[in-house]
Amino acid sequence: DTGVSQDPRHKITKRGQNVTFRCDPISEHNRLYWYRQTLGQGPEFLTYFQNEAQLEKSRLLSDRFSAERPKGSFSTLEIQRTEQGDSAMYLCASSSTRDFSYEQYFGPGTRLTVT
Amino acid sequence: AQKVTQAQTEISVVEKEDVTLDCVYETRDTTYYLFWYKQPPSGELVFLIRRNSFDEQNEISGRYSWNFQKSTSSFNFTITASQVVDSAVYFCALSGSGNTGKLIFGQGTTLQVKP
Numbered sequence: 001d002t003g004v005s006q007d008p009r010h011k012i013t014k015r016g017q018n019v020t021f022r023c024d025p026i027s028e029h030n031r032l033y034w035y036r037q038t039l040g041q042g043p044e045f046l047t048y049f050q051n052e053a054q055l056e057k058s059r060l061l062s063d064r065f066s067a068e069r070p071k072g073s074f075s076t077l078e079i080q081r082t083e084q085g086d087s088a089m090y091l092c093a094s095s096s097t098r099d100f101s102y103e104q105y106f107g108p109g110t111r112l113t114v115t
Numbered sequence: 116a117q118k119v120t121q122a123q124t125e126i127s128v129v130e131k132e133d134v135t136l137d138c139v140y141e142t143r144d145t146t147y148y149l150f151w152y153k154q155p156p157s158g159e160l161v162f163l164i165r166r167n168s169f170d171e172q173n174e175i176s177g178r179y180s181w182n183f184q185k186s187t188s189s190f191n192f193t194i195t196a197s198q199v200v201d202s203a204v205y206f207c208a209l210s211g212s213g214n215t216g217k218l219i220f221g222q223g224t225t226l227q228v229k230p
Contacts, residue, residue: 031216042119042206042220043160056215091160095216102148102216106160 002026004107006092012113013082020078021110025094032075033104034067035091036060043091049075050097082114117142119209121221128197129229136192136224138207144168149183149190150208150218160206166190197228 005024013019025032031050035043046065047057051072061067064082069075079086089111093104118141128134140149151163164174166183174181178195194201204225208218 033217035218040222042208042223043218045217045219048215048217056217089158093160097216102210103150103162103165104216104218105162106152108157108159111158 004092004094004105006090006107006110008110009108010111010113012115015084015114016081018078018080019082019112020076021090021092021112023075023077023092023094023107025074025092026096026105028098029094029096029105030072031095031097032069033093033095034075034077035093037089037091037109038087046077079112082112084114087112087114117144117209117211117219119207119219119221121205121207121224123224124222125225125227127227127229130199131196133193133195134197134226134228136194136205136207136226138190138192138221140188140190140207140209142209142211144211146211148210150210151181151190151192152206152208152220154204154206154223156203163192194226197226199228199230202226202228 007022033048034046037043045058046061047067049069052069064080067077089109091109092107095104120139147168149166153161171183180193182191204223206223207221
């Protein structure tokens with residue numbers, strides 16, 4: 001079991017540019033979550049997928065944000081026209097509903113800096 | 116609305132001292148889950164424990180113990196004989212009965228254990 005992986009680990013971009021992050025969950029996990037964590041705060045829920053279906057989106061997720069999980073495997077999170085306020089750590093987590101554990105396993109995160 | 120409050124922003128102790136991290140939660144759900152995660156300086160969130168709302172038994176795992184009290188809506192975490200490696204940010208989180216599994220995190224408590 002290789003755990004949850006995220007790519008890239010760090011991203012520096014200029015305001016107005018688009019960025020895309022990738023998350024590879026634990027292979028047998030059917031749920032995948034995206035969270036955002038700013039400095040000194042706890043992670044905040046953005047959205048989640050069960051298999052390939054996106055079942056809930058937070059109101060934190062503006063129209064500039066879009067997430068996909070084609071084929072129910074890896075997921076991508078795209079931010080269009082980045083703003084300085086988007087600077088944060090973006091965390092991905094996965095879990096399985098099959099064992100009713102509800103334990104989410106987190107990846108190392110992608111740290112985004114918008115200049 | 117669901118909410119998790121960790122009133123202690125930072126705690127500093129000397130190695131071998133016992134330390135308790137407080138967590139108070141709010142929810143209207145009758146079925147819910149409570150979690151503790153550790154975030155070491157490397158940044159990756161590490162799962163520590165999950166408790167469901169019907170199980171108020173205290174749990175001990177090595178130097179770690181958890182006290183769940185529904186009457187006071189608290190889920191406190193105690194580290195006995197703290198070690199320098201325990202230095203990290205600790206998050207308490209809540210997941211409600213809506214079956215989404217999404218986590219509502221507190222703001223975290225930074226624990227510094229000095230040698």
